[in-house]
Amino acid sequence: MNVFSQLKQSAIDYRQVEGLTHAFYRYPARFSPEFARSAIQLFSKPGDLVIDPFMGGGTTILEAFVSGRRAYGCDINSLAVFIAKVKTTPLSNGAIDNVTAWAKMVADCMSFRAPTSDLELILNDVRAKNLSIPSARALKKAVAIALNLLDDLATSPERDFARCVILKTSQWAFDNRKQSTPLSEFRERIVGNAHEMAQELKEYSRLYRREKLRLRDRTLVQCDAADIHKCGAFVGDKAAMVVTSPPYPGIHMLYHRWQVDGRRESPAPYWITDSLDGHGASYYTFTGRNRDDFGEYFDKVVKTMASVRKCLKNGGHVVQMVAFADPERHLKQYLRSMNEAGYEEVKETYHRIRRVVPNRKWHANFKGKTAAAREVVLVHRAV
Ligand SMILES: C[S@@+](CC[C@H](N)C(=O)[O-])C[C@H]1O[C@@H](n2cnc3c(N)ncnc32)[C@H](O)[C@@H]1O
Structure with a gap:
């Protein structure tokens, strides 16, 4: 199987997330380790720097790190940083x-x-x-x-x-x-x-x-991805690639709460990990208060991905999994935002990979639309 078929195969893999420390926490909307691994193998080599600006539970970071890449993860959510840290810190x-x-x-x-x-x-x-x-x-x-x-x-x-x-x-x-x-x-x-x-x-x-990994080769920061270029020393050391999945347009996802008793939202994960909370759902989802106005969402895509662009080598690849509640409307806008941020889609060799997400608890914000989301794997190149 060539590596792209492997990427496709792993993207449509619906098995439970497992292996190494991946199952330490069920982070909402996490992608499969196989997906991250094949993207990393496809577009980077050992020693390269791999970035995930929206690292969530740290799937990319763990996979990049154990495959001999240097890993740089960022998330606006302190809970994500805590989880990625525990998952990648070895103990005797x-x-x-x-x-x-x-x-x-x-x-x-x-x-x-x-x-x-x-x-x-x-x-x-x-x-x-x-x-x-x-x-x-x-x-x-x-x-x-x-x-x-x-x-x-x-x-x-x-x-x-x-x-x-x-x-x-x-x-x-x-x-x-x-x-x-x-x-x-x-x-x-x-x-x-x-x-x-x-x-x-x-x-x-x-x-x-066994692999003589060093903790200094994985960096985890809590910051807004729109500032990622200011957080690390990327000037002489740009990344070979990005593997990520950003917040999704029109899909309400609770990254920062548990639903206790079926519906009450609780900040208990921050209590347990003794980390900082204090923001509403829109803080973690690129979305303003008016959820039907996607202008703010797409502005944020441009700002964050433009900042990521500054950390990436010319020609470096971005592999991302994005879910759309309304793909007809939002995929085009998403692609325009990526162009504006300094990327072109790699279309010659790679067709977009699509999958419908089963059994996921998420909600489209639109009335009358399906609650199932469709995920798309997009491959871009920094220009
Ligand atoms: C779809 S999840 C990523 C899941 C991840 N791929 C995994 O496997 O666990 C999107 C993440 O983006 C983070 N996020 C939202 N806005 C952000 C921002 N402005 N800067 C950095 N991270 C942000 C959320 O906190 C969330 O953890």
Whole structure:
């Protein structure tokens, strides 16, 4: 199979995201590791710099890094930076085992009867709001107990990994659940997740050591992609390529909230990872308050991609997966914005790859349009 067929095959691959540390968090609208991997192999070589300006859960960053590229990831969402950091930070087997033992100890401490006096500060954190509804209250206390015990771990990477174990378990327990999760299941799950994630992190850490990777070859920054050219030292060291997926026009996506009890939006992921929240959905989606006005969306595409252009070599490729609720209207506009930002579409060899996204929880903003989204893989070249 040639590499482009491979890219196509991986783009239409509907299997669950897994392998290495990819399953540490279900980041909304993440793409498959296979897709990122084949794009990276197709348009870059070992040692090259690969950028993802909208890195989300860090799929591109992890894949670029383990295939010997230098990786530069940026996202406006502090949660994305936290997740990408934990997924790419190797730990010793001893440190990983400390976290699995800690999770077992924490699960044993989770009880309705545990005193709340030393949990007050954590429980009253504003980022834990909406977890006080009756169906979530017991689990809120269980999470607070776990957060309170983080100090039992000696190093900051161990604590971050432990936070990620709590995060994954809590996402499973709270986000989009039709029924509330019993405490006994939560306790079992946190221990199970810790074991599973430990195996995955050990595998990644072995690969890291075997391939002699260096953490300084992966950079993660929280910034607006419209400023990415100011964030790194790209002047003498431009990127060979970009693999990314930006926010999507007309598709409402909750990058920064969980839906507790089916509908209440909760900033709990920021509470658990102790990261900064404080912005509304439009901040993370290029969209202004008036969601029917796409002018603001496309202005933002031009601004961010023009900034990315300054970090990219002439002729460098941009491979992106974009979903459109209304492709007829928005694909053309999207392509115009890319031209304005300094790119031309590579059409001679590569046809656009399209796929319909199944089972994704996202909503088109238009009345009367389908809620299923169609994703398109676009390949551009910096001119
Ligand atoms: C479709 S998601 C990327 C998912 C990613 N490919 C993955 O596999 O997890 C789009 C990301 O763009 C980020 N974002 C939105 N506006 C941004 C901006 N102005 N600058 C940088 N990142 C932004 C969102 O926070 C979100 O994480």
